[in-house]
Structure formats: C-alpha cells, structure tokens
Amino acid sequence: EIVMTQSPATLSVFPGERATLSCRASQSVSGDLAWYQQKPGQAPRLLIYGESTRATGTPARFSGSGSGTQFTLTISSLQSEDFAVYYCQQYNKWPQTFGQGTKLEIK
Amino acid sequence: EVQLVQSGAEVKKPGESLKISCKGSGYTFATYWIAWVRQKPGEALELIGIIYPGDADTRYSPSFQGQVTISADKSISTAFLQWSSLKGSDTAMYYCARTVGPIYHFEFWGQGTLVTASS
Numbered sequence: 001e002i003v004m005t006q007s008p009a010t011l012s013v014f015p016g017e018r019a020t021l022s023c024r025a026s027q028s029v030s031g032d033l034a035w036y037q038q039k040p041g042q043a044p045r046l047l048i049y050g051e052s053t054r055a056t057g058t059p060a061r062f063s064g065s066g067s068g069t070q071f072t073l074t075i076s077s078l079q080s081e082d083f084a085v086y087y088c089q090q091y092n093k094w095p096q097t098f099g100q101g102t103k104l105e106i107k
Numbered sequence: 108e109v110q111l112v113q114s115g116a117e118v119k120k121p122g123e124s125l126k127i128s129c130k131g132s133g134y135t136f137a138t139y140w141i142a143w144v145r146q147k148p149g150e151a152l153e154l155i156g157i158i159y160p161g162d163a164d165t166r167y168s169p170s171f172q173g174q175v176t177i178s179a180d181k182s183i184s185t186a187f188l189q190w191s192s193l194k195g196s197d198t199a200m201y202y203c204a205r206t207v208g209p210i211y212h213f214e215f216w217g218q219g220t221l222v223t224a225s226s
Contacts (some may be wrong), residue, residue: 001169009159022186033213034213036152036213041214042219043202043215043217043219044152044202045216046212046213046214046215046216049212055214072182084213087151087152089152089212090211091210091212092210093169093210094209094210095154095168095169096142096164096210096211096212098151098152098153098154099151101149101151
C-alpha cells in the first residue's frame with residue numbers, strides 16, 4: 001500500500017497571504033494525485049485531480065503541481081472560506097490512499 | 108445535478124448488525140462506481156471498498172476485507188455498506204463517493220452517515 005505523507009500537520013497563515021501544502025508518496029504515483037478540502041461537519045470536496053487540473057467550481061487561486069513522489073497545493077491569496085483541512089490522495093495503485101491531512105488555520 | 112444522499116445516523120451496540128445506504132440521483136447510477144470511505148473522529152480518510160452497480164463488481168481494501176460487505180441495487184439507485192457484527196472500533200463517519208473508475212479520484216460525495224457502536 002502506498003503511504004502518503006503530508007506536511008505540515010498544521011499551517012497558520014494570515015488572510016491574503018500565500019499557503020503552500022506538501023504531499024509526499026512512498027513510491028511514484030505518476031500524476032495520479034488529487035487534493036480535497038474538508039470543512040468542519042462537511043464531506044470532503046474535490047479540488048484538484050491529475051495533480052494540477054482544477055475540478056469544476058475550484059477557484060483559480062488554487063493550483064497543484066508536482067509529479068512522481070512530491071506534490072504541492074498552493075493557495076495564492078487566502079480567503080476566509082479557505083481555512084479547512086486538506087487531504088491528498090493517490091489513485092495510481094489499489095487501494096487509493098490518503099494523506100493524514102494539513103489543517104490550514106487563520107493566523 | 109448529481110446527488111448522493113446517505114441514510115441517517117445510527118447508534119448500535121457492539122455485536123449488532125447494520126446496513127447503511129447511499130442513494131444516487133441526477134445521473135445513470137449503474138454506470139459509475141461508488142466508493143465507501145471511513146473517517147474516524149479527528150483522523151484521516153480511509154478507502155473501504157468500491158462497487159460498480161452495473162455488474163456488482165466489488166473490491167475491498169485489504170484492511171477491510173472480511174470486515175464489511177458492500178452491495179448495490181441498481182433498480183433503486185442505491186449502494187449499501189453493512190456489518191454483520193459491529194465493534195466499538197467501527198465508530199466513525201462513513202461517506203459514499205462517486206468515481207468513474209475503480210482506481211480514480213472521487214468527484215462527488217454523500218453527506219456522510221455517523222455510526223456509533225457503544226454499549
């Protein structure tokens with residue numbers, strides 16, 4: 001099973017600033033990497049798939065990059081609604097696996 | 108509009124059986140895979156397994172094989188997740204999600220069903 005490791009566990013950022021979240025895979029997953037956003041009491045929501053393709057409704061301030069084993073989610077200018085937990089997921093090999101999440105909180 | 112609507116919260120005792128559901132609408136239910144995902148309180152997401160309602164092709168993550176049963180009834184556009192004997196460690200939020208393939212990202216999610224197994 002592929003292990004996904006996210007860092008940092010918690011990231012404190014001021015609104016309007018840039019946030020950079022990292023995700024590392026224990027082996028190459030090519031570009032088969034997705035990012036999800038989860039707010040308290042809600043289901044996860046797909047943000048990015050194919051490592052860099054924004055899902056329908058994802059604002060342009062969200063961007064994904066990377067390949068192989070190292071991936072990054074960047075939020076260019078944080079809005080109040082962006083403070084949430086973010087999970088990466090590999091879907092290169094069965095079973096799909098998720099990272100432990102990065103909690104993005106207001107500084 | 109694609110929607111996945113899950114059954115309501117359940118409180119059961121360890122050892123009891125349980126079956127929760129996920130009803131799809133707004134698309135052809137039989138032609139998309141439905142995944143089940145567990146999230147324990149304060150923890151990350153874990154894939155339980157996945158089913159293709161069109162032919163009932165079902166796959167389980169190794170950690171969950173033998174622990175739960177996934178099924179679907181395409182005539183009522185509903186997928187199910189069931190336990191024959193709940194454990195306290197099964198206490199979690201359970202989500203269903205739609206996907207286009209057995210190894211793919213999850214496009215749409217249900218609202219979740221909270222299962223509590225406690226004596």
